Amino acid sequence: MPAMQVCLFDIDGTLINTGRAGRAAFYATLEHEFQFPAPHHDVAFSGRTDRSIVRDLFHHHEIENTPENTSRFFTAYWKQLPLMLNGRGGVVLPGVEALLVQLAGRQDVAIGLLTGNTQIGAGMKLGHFGLMQYFSFGGYGDQHLDRNHVAAEALQAAGEFLGKNVEPTNVWVIGDTPLDIRCARAIGAHAVAVATGGHSLDELAQAKPDLLLADLDAAEEMLGRWS
Ligand SMILES: [Mg+2]
Missing domain, CATH: 1.10.150 (DNA polymerase; domain 1)
Structure with missing residues (x-):
């Protein structure tokens, strides 16, 4: 039985672009x-x-x-x-829907959110684009001033959802800013940076993610590291 992998997705610039x-x-x-x-x-x-x-x-x-x-x-x-x-005519970003469908079809993957949005705001944004059904748990920005604390909340929520402790080495934080990479480090998770938000590949590379992707069409590279 392969280890359960936990994917924690940022929302804005990672899954969707809401046109601000x-x-x-x-x-x-x-x-x-x-x-x-x-x-x-x-x-x-x-x-x-x-x-x-x-x-x-x-x-x-x-x-x-x-x-x-x-x-x-x-x-x-x-x-x-x-x-x-x-x-505002926002869009779902490239590769996102195919990746979520693929992950949702696997028994060894849990999909959650790690977002600075409030929980209600996250539900509104993802609901608007028909993506909310993929996410069962998460960490949110209602209470926390620091994204690192959101990451800790998301990790705990993953454990509660799965009913067991989650090894941070099986957690993948997927986001579009250096702050996403930093908060992955704060919980000992892998950092996957995707250049579909406000930061270029070069800017993200400087923050040293474990994996750097142009967009989530290239997410096969992340899945390849699980086997
Ligand atoms: Mg973002």
Whole structure:
């Protein structure tokens, strides 16, 4: 019996490109719920947790970083996000659907999420593209400021889903930013970097992933390492 392999997928830039629907929903929330017009700042989004992005936006706009304001923000964000997803013409990235179908058909693979999105936001984004049914567990960005802590949550969720401890050496973190690679390291997992997001192959190579792919059409290379 081969060892169970656990694949933990990032969402934005890895599985889908939403045409920046998430970012647009963040800004619409600031505008409509907190009455701040279009932003002039350089808060980074890529690879980060939604909780940490909200903290930075609050800091920038001098909104008090309280649980009440955070809850108010996400409640409004979850109303904006489906509107933005509908309006932005996003796409499922190359190779993604074929890979998920292939992995879902195997008894020795478990598929989960490792994303900075909130759990509700992740469900909205993947549901929009008809991909949510492939994912049974995950780590999310609702509470954590640091992606490394999301990785720990995802690893624990994998263990709970499978009903046994998961060896990090059988875990594959698949993402499109250096932060995805870093959080794979934090839990002792393999890092698979894919250049379909905001980072080039060269930029990702500098972060030294275990496997570097142009897109998930090339994911056979990852599966080849399991046998
Ligand atoms: Mg990403």
